[in-house]
Amino acid sequence: MFHVTIRKYQGGKYGRNMEGCIMPEITIKDIAKQCGVGISTVSRAINNHPDINPETKNMIMDVIKATGFVPNNSARNLKRIDAKSIAVLVKGITNPLFSDMIKVIEEETQKKKYSLVLKHVEYYEDEVDVALELVKEKRLRGIIFLGGYFLHSQEKIENLRVPYIFSTIGTAVPENISRVLYSSIAVDDRKESYAMTAHLIGLGHRNIAILSAESEINSIGQLRLEGYKDALSEAGIAFNERLVRQVEDDIEHYSMENGYITAKKLVESGEKFTAVFATADILAVGACRALLEAGMRIPEDVSVAGYDGIDVGKYYNPAITTVRQPVKDMAKTTIKLLFDIIAGRKSYEHIVFPAELIVRESTGTAKG
Amino acid sequence: MFHVTIRKYQGGKYGRNMEGCIMPEITIKDIAKQCGVGISTVSRAINNHPDINPETKNMIMDVIKATGFVPNNSARNLKRIDAKSIAVLVKGITNPLFSDMIKVIEEETQKKKYSLVLKHVEYYEDEVDVALELVKEKRLRGIIFLGGYFLHSQEKIENLRVPYIFSTIGTAVPENISRVLYSSIAVDDRKESYAMTAHLIGLGHRNIAILSAESEINSIGQLRLEGYKDALSEAGIAFNERLVRQVEDDIEHYSMENGYITAKKLVESGEKFTAVFATADILAVGACRALLEAGMRIPEDVSVAGYDGIDVGKYYNPAITTVRQPVKDMAKTTIKLLFDIIAGRKSYEHIVFPAELIVRESTGTAKG
DNA sequence: TTGTAAGCGTTATCAT
DNA sequence: ATGATAACGCTTACAA
Numbered sequence: 001m002f003h004v005t006i007r008k009y010q011g012g013k014y015g016r017n018m019e020g021c022i023m024p025e026i027t028i029k030d031i032a033k034q035c036g037v038g039i040s041t042v043s044r045a046i047n048n049h050p051d052i053n054p055e056t057k058n059m060i061m062d063v064i065k066a067t068g069f070v071p072n073n074s075a076r077n078l079k080r081i082d083a084k085s086i087a088v089l090v091k092g093i094t095n096p097l098f099s100d101m102i103k104v105i106e107e108e109t110q111k112k113k114y115s116l117v118l119k120h121v122e123y124y125e126d127e128v129d130v131a132l133e134l135v136k137e138k139r140l141r142g143i144i145f146l147g148g149y150f151l152h153s154q155e156k157i158e159n160l161r162v163p164y165i166f167s168t169i170g171t172a173v174p175e176n177i178s179r180v181l182y183s184s185i186a187v188d189d190r191k192e193s194y195a196m197t198a199h200l201i202g203l204g205h206r207n208i209a210i211l212s213a214e215s216e217i218n219s220i221g222q223l224r225l226e227g228y229k230d231a232l233s234e235a236g237i238a239f240n241e242r243l244v245r246q247v248e249d250d251i252e253h254y255s256m257e258n259g260y261i262t263a264k265k266l267v268e269s270g271e272k273f274t275a276v277f278a279t280a281d282i283l284a285v286g287a288c289r290a291l292l293e294a295g296m297r298i299p300e301d302v303s304v305a306g307y308d309g310i311d312v313g314k315y316y317n318p319a320i321t322t323v324r325q326p327v328k329d330m331a332k333t334t335i336k337l338l339f340d341i342i343a344g345r346k347s348y349e350h351i352v353f354p355a356e357l358i359v360r361e362s363t364g365t366a367k368g
Numbered sequence: 369m370f371h372v373t374i375r376k377y378q379g380g381k382y383g384r385n386m387e388g389c390i391m392p393e394i395t396i397k398d399i400a401k402q403c404g405v406g407i408s409t410v411s412r413a414i415n416n417h418p419d420i421n422p423e424t425k426n427m428i429m430d431v432i433k434a435t436g437f438v439p440n441n442s443a444r445n446l447k448r449i450d451a452k453s454i455a456v457l458v459k460g461i462t463n464p465l466f467s468d469m470i471k472v473i474e475e476e477t478q479k480k481k482y483s484l485v486l487k488h489v490e491y492y493e494d495e496v497d498v499a500l501e502l503v504k505e506k507r508l509r510g511i512i513f514l515g516g517y518f519l520h521s522q523e524k525i526e527n528l529r530v531p532y533i534f535s536t537i538g539t540a541v542p543e544n545i546s547r548v549l550y551s552s553i554a555v556d557d558r559k560e561s562y563a564m565t566a567h568l569i570g571l572g573h574r575n576i577a578i579l580s581a582e583s584e585i586n587s588i589g590q591l592r593l594e595g596y597k598d599a600l601s602e603a604g605i606a607f608n609e610r611l612v613r614q615v616e617d618d619i620e621h622y623s624m625e626n627g628y629i630t631a632k633k634l635v636e637s638g639e640k641f642t643a644v645f646a647t648a649d650i651l652a653v654g655a656c657r658a659l660l661e662a663g664m665r666i667p668e669d670v671s672v673a674g675y676d677g678i679d680v681g682k683y684y685n686p687a688i689t690t691v692r693q694p695v696k697d698m699a700k701t702t703i704k705l706l707f708d709i710i711a712g713r714k715s716y717e718h719i720v721f722p723a724e725l726i727v728r729e730s731t732g733t734a735k736g
Numbered sequence: 737t738t739g740t741a742a743g744c745g746t747t748a749t750c751a752t
Numbered sequence: 753a754t755g756a757t758a759a760c761g762c763t764t765a766c767a768a
Contacts, residue, residue, distance in 0.1 A: 025504055027761055038739040043763060053737060068527035070497075073505035074445040075761035078744045094467050102461075106490070118488050122474070129438075136393055136745095137441035159436035256683045289683040315624045315657040317685045395745055406755035411747060421753060443745035446760045504761095 026069050034067070035060050046071055083139040086338060087117040089127050091147035094252070096282075096310045097169050097327050098146050104331035105144065112339055114141070121148070128152045128160065135162055142338045154178060163341040163348075167334050168220075169325055183341065183348045185334045189220055192323045192355040193227025196305050197277060199321075199357060201235045204366035205275040205303060208232075209243040211262050211283050213253040224279040224307065242271050247283065259286025267294045274302055274366045281306035281313040284320050288362070299364030309358065318361035325355050394437050402435070403428050414439055451507040454706060455485040457495050459515035462620070464650075464678045465537050465695050466514050472699035473512065480707055482509070489516070496520050496528065503530055510706045522546060531709040531716075535702050536588075537693055551709065551716045553702045557588055560691045560723040561595025564673055565645060567689075567725060569603045572734035573643040573671060576600075577611040579630050579651050581621045592647040592675065610639050615651065627654025635662045642670060642734045649674035649681040652688050656730065667732030677726065686729035693723050 028046075032039040037056065044052040045060040063069075077083065088105055090098055102118065109116040117138055121127045127148045134140060143164040154177045157164075168186030200208050210228050214221030225244065232239055245266050247258040259278055266273070267290060276291070278284035284306030288298060296302045298318050306313050309324025330353055340346045396414075400407040405424065412420040413428040431437075445451065456473055458466055470486065477484040485506055489495045495516050502508060511532040522545045525532075536554030568576050578596050582589030593612065600607055613634050615626040627646055634641070635658060644659070646652035652674030656666060664670045666686050674681050677692025698721055708714045 025761090028763095029761080032739095039762080040740080040764075041738060044738085047763080051737060056737080068500075068524065070500045070504055070527075072446070072761050073501055074442040075744085076763075077442040078440070078446055078746085078761085079763045080744085081763095093461070093470075099462050120486050120488075132436075132438045133441055136438055156436065159438075256679045260683060285680065285683050288685065289687075292685055311624045312653065312680060315628060315653050317656065317660055319657075393745090397745080400755095407745095408747080408749095408756080409754055412754085415747085419753060424753080440745050443760085444747075446745080446762085447747045448760085449748090 025072075026067055028069075028071065031060065031063055031067065031069050035063050077138055080139060083115070083141075084113065085115040085117055085138055085140055086142040086144070086342075087119055087131070087134055087138065087140050088144045088146060089119050089121050089131055089134075089148075091121045091123065091125075091127055091145075092254075093120050095147060095169075095254070096312075097308060097325065100327045101146060101167065101169065101331040101334075104328055105335045108332065108335040108339075126152075128156055131160055131164070132156075135160060141342050144334055144338060152177070154181065157181065163338060165334055165338055167330065169327060169330065179350060180348055183337055184350045185330050185337070185353070186351070187325050187330075187353050187355045189223035190227040190230065192357075193224035193277075193279070193307065194230045195227075195355075195357055196307065196321075196323050197228045197231035198234070199359070200275045200277060200303060200305060200363065201231060201237070203275075203303065203363060206237055206366070207240070207243065207271075207273040208275045208277055209245060209266055209271070209273040211245050211247060211259060211266075211276065211278040211287060213247045213258075213279060213283065215246060221279060228277060240271075242269070243273060254280050254282050256282055256286035256289075259283030260290045261286070263287035263290035264294075267291065267296075274368075275305070275363070276302060277305045277307075279307050281308045281310045281320060281322055284322075284362075285312055285316055288316065288318075288320070298362050301367055303363040303366070305363055309356070313360070316362075321360045321363040322358050323355045324358050326353050329353065393440075394435055396437075396439065399428065399431055399435065399437050403431050445506055448507060451483070451509075452481065453483040453485055453506055453508055454510040454512070454710075455487055455499070455502055455506065455508050456512045456514060457487050457489050457499055457502075457516075459489045459491065459493075459495055459513075460622075461488050463515060463537070463622070464680075465676060465693065468695045469514060469535065469537065469699040469702075472696055473703045476700065476703040476707075494520075496524055499528055499532070500524075503528060509710050512702055512706060520545065522549065525549065531706060533702055533706055535698065537695060537698065547718060548716055551705055552718050553698050553705070553721070554719070555693050555698075555721050555723045557591035558595040558598065560725075561592035561645075561647070561675070562598045563595075563723075563725055564675065564689075564691050565596045565599035566602070567727070568643045568645060568671060568673060568731065569599060569605065571643075571671065571731060574605055574734070575608070575611065575639075575641040576643045576645055577613060577634055577639070577641040579613050579615060579627060579634075579644065579646040579655060581615045581626075581647060581651065583614060589647060596645060608639075610637070611641060622648050622650050624650055624654035624657075627651030628658045629654070631655035631658035632662075635659065635664075642736075643673070643731070644670060645673045645675075647675050649676045649678045649688060649690055652690075652730075653680055653684055656684065656686075656688070666730050669735055671731040671734070673731055677724070681728070684730075689728045689731040690726050691723045692726050694721050697721065 028039050028042050032042045042060055045057045106116055121130050131143050140162055142162050145166045165183040168184055212221045212225050229239055245262050247253055247262045251258055276287055278287045284304055288304050291302055298304055306320045306322040309322050313320035313322050333351060337349055396407050396410050400410045410428055413425045474484055489498050499511050508530055510530050513534045533551040536552055580589050580593050597607055613630050615621055615630045619626055644655055646655050652672055656672050659670055666672055674688045674690040677690050681688035681690050701719060705717055
């Protein structure tokens with residue numbers, strides 16, 4: 001590590017003087033004074049109001065540019081009754097599916113001349129609390145929740161007096177809240193997980209290990225585990241508890257590293273299996289590596305299946321069989337629904353999208 | 369797509385009544401009235417000020433909980449002179465390196481009892497404009513820029529009167545701005561790229577293709593290309609323009625898909641090569657897939673090297689040789705430096721971190 | 737077309 | 753310990 005330059009802070013440069021006191025920011029008032037006009041005229045210039053003399057406006061804009069004045073958004077939001085904006089609250093920014101959804105939502109929001117507030121919510125934060133604050137602060141017209149568990153009290157969520165939609169990619173839809181209070185866009189995790197497991201069974205697999213990431217009831221992880229059990233029992237295969245492997249709790253649940261560690265432990269446990277169903281592609285990648293390192297060939301010795309349909313599964317070697325969630329369609333529907341509700345064309349809606357089973361190179365007929 | 373439930377919006381539920389008019393939000397005034405106290409007392413209760421009767425406070429807090437009152441942040445920010453908060457402006461949220469950096473920055477910020485504003489900047493947005501707004505709105509004490517190009521005017525950036533740091537992971541440090549105005553934390557892209565290329569040359573490779581993602585001068589992509597040229601000329605290998613492959617411009621530059629397409633085109637071009645240096649791991653993954661599909665073995669027939677040190681390279685099959693950027697250390701140094709500047713212990717600093725060449729399975733001696 | 741003034745919902749400064 | 757009241761920086765009637 002090379003320190004190229006160091007110099008002591010001299011003060012005055014950073015909006016605080018030598019004593020650490022805050023220097024006054026430049027305001028609309030200063031601009032008005034400097035232009036010799038009233039503040040409302042400046043305001044009109046900024047917000048390009050129709051009734052203002054173009055010359056006056058130009059003059060003001062020049063001064064604004066020269067001084068580098070930027071209006072204070074807090075003051076604006078405070079005063080403005082209507083901001084034409086919506087927010088996306090993202091819990092777990094790591095999820096690669098979210099990026100795609102956000103991109104779509106951004107585009108559609110812009111088309112509607114709305115502005116989008118994107119807010120990242122920490123794992124330990126309560127997303128409804130954050131939403132509550134944001135609604136007041138930014139005068140939001142609607143909210144989309146991406147990620148999180150949603151076991152919130154109906155009482156609390158009722159305070160959120162704008163339309164909100166839960167997008168169930170990595171989000172368990174609240175079971176404890178009246179369904180007329182909210183909207184949701186989801187994939188039937190249990191059903192799709194069932195489909196994948198059934199596919200594996202159809203390939204002749206009997207000992208299918210499953211890598212599961214959550215134990216909370218109604219969580220995505222549990223739902224996918226249920227689907228796995230459904231397929232097993234339908235095929236008359238006894239459920240073997242030892243083939244259910246929970247990922248490590250002390251590192252990021254949905255990560256390649258966790259898939260690797262968990263699969264490695266599975267191998268070392270000595271339990272017999274001919275297929276591994278990782279309930280997320282990102283886990284599948286790590287799992288593949290662990291299996292490969294253990295000297296197993298995929299899919300000749302062991303089949304590996306994922307879930308989600310993220311890019312990496314397609315480019316991995318071998319390409320990983322997966323359940324693709326139609327994220328773009330879901331995002332489009334989500335944003336359309338939100339604007340429908342805002343416009344009063346609908347009240348709420350619960351939509352379930354079908355996922356797509358994509359068979360790639362990582363799954364094959366059971367050995368022996 | 370199954371529509372489970374549809375009902376017409378009845379109004380009244382969402383902070384707007386039937387006519388679409390906004391319903392008044394509950395304010396501190398309402399709480400004061402309902403509690404039979406003055407508003408300043410409520411304010412004291414909310415901000416747990418010392419001089420308030422515990423009983424009064426409890427009573428007020430009960431009412432607040434019951435009514436679901438949430439203070440308006442815009443009003444708070446407007447009035448508050450000092451917020452003890454800093455911001456991270458992220459351009460290109462897709463970069464997996466950023467997540468790690470942000471995590472570290474978040475932790476350290478919390479330790480200092482500061483709050484962190486995380487702001488996602490669109491590709492087409494000017495990050496300095498966004499920063500300027502945010503500084504006023506949130507009374508920020510400092511800013512960290514992650515991603516972006518930074519060819520900003522000194523004039524404009526001088527208006528940013530809080531300390532700011534450019535973290536050069538996916539960011540080209542501004543060359544056109546006086547170095548005393550800002551701080552930077554970086555890896556020497558040219559040098560590290562040189563090192564990787566030299567490693568490949570040491571393995572006997574002479575025809576090394578390079579996958580490059582940007583053509584802007586001083587961009588990360590260009591710097592890495594320069595390093596490649598440096599190594600070539602040092603080894604007395606003639607530079608072959610046809611081995612330099614720019615990624616597709618109309619899709620996301622740094623993506624597996626783009627690595628795949630670009631490598632595929634390289635193969636189809638018929639140009640001879642025994643190694644591919646992808647200037648980002650994410651490109652390397654796509655490139656590997658394309659090479660594999662073309663029937664080449666890695667590293668027996670062709671070596672592949674990446675850059676960045678992201679997780680996927682470690683778990684890919686084969687594991688990808690890379691230049692690891694010490695993101696966590698860099699993040700730690702970044703946040704420490706920012707707080708040093710805020711506290712007046714330093715003025716500015718330019719720090720260059722060494723990267724680490726990690727040789728994995730994807731590179732080997734040149735064929736033939 | 738322009739200026740004046742009344743808020744927006746807080747916090748901070750006074751008195752009390 | 754508590755309550756008025758004046759800002760904070762802006763938008764928006766309303767008046768000119």
